Amino acid sequence: MPSCTAGTPTSATWQGGTQSALFDGKPARKARITSTASHSFVVTFPSSPIQVVALLGTTLPDGTTVTLAGQSRSIKNGSAWAVLSTPSAVTSVTIGVSFTGTYDIGELFIGDAIELPLQTDLSLSFEDATVVGDTIGLQPANVLRPYRRRWLGVIQVQDTAATFTNTQSLQTVARALMGRKKAAFIPMTATPATGKAATNQALIDATATFGFAEQVGEVSHVERGYWTMAINFVEIP
Secondary structure: OOOOEEOOOOOEEEOOOHHHHHHOOOOOOOEEEEEOOOEEEEEEEEEEEEEEEEEEOOOOOOOOEEEEOOEEEEOEOOEEEEEEEEEEEEEEEEEEEOOOEEEEEOEEEEEOOOOOOEOOOOEEEEEEOOEOOEOOOOOEOOEOOOEEEEEEEEEEEOOHHHHHOOOOOHHHHHHHHHHHOOEEEOOOOOOOOOOOOOOOHHHHHHHOEEEEEEEEEEEEEOOOOOEEEEEEEEEOO
């Protein structure tokens, strides 16, 4: 994800300079905006290939129409994702919101993407961070916290170049994710019946996850040119 700056919105204002929270990698820290009509703002950055744009952790009502880099999407569970079919090097994207009033945005994710096949044993777990306890009188005293998702999967390629030397190689992926760098993981973009050519937006909305790779496994040669790499991706709610 490139270094981004959010511009002044049309028909709206940022509250208290909070727009810096859009790109801090912490969706729970909000940027607040007050609008008098449908509005938009431009996000600028050094020239970069962009394929994924996501509006995360908003307080916009579900069903609110937003425009992400020219793609119309609806807010679902506080977020909206756009996966662009053809990445291109640009210096800005425009975010549009069809809403009047005050609302919050937790994070804006804007970045390039690498498409790699996953083995069939992909798994998803839900981690509840709620602190459970009792009072002195043995009454429940729980501190509610949001849950987070954890994806465990194995990437597999059948090409030595795709493992080590291509710009979209497993080695490139591993280096990009090291150090818990903020990233997006979209494990499902289409159903097996239709194939990846028929993008399924509902699947993208349901599975796309903003977070970091807690662990990137070793790259291993299986057989006959097949190489694998395990990935453990954790959501930042």
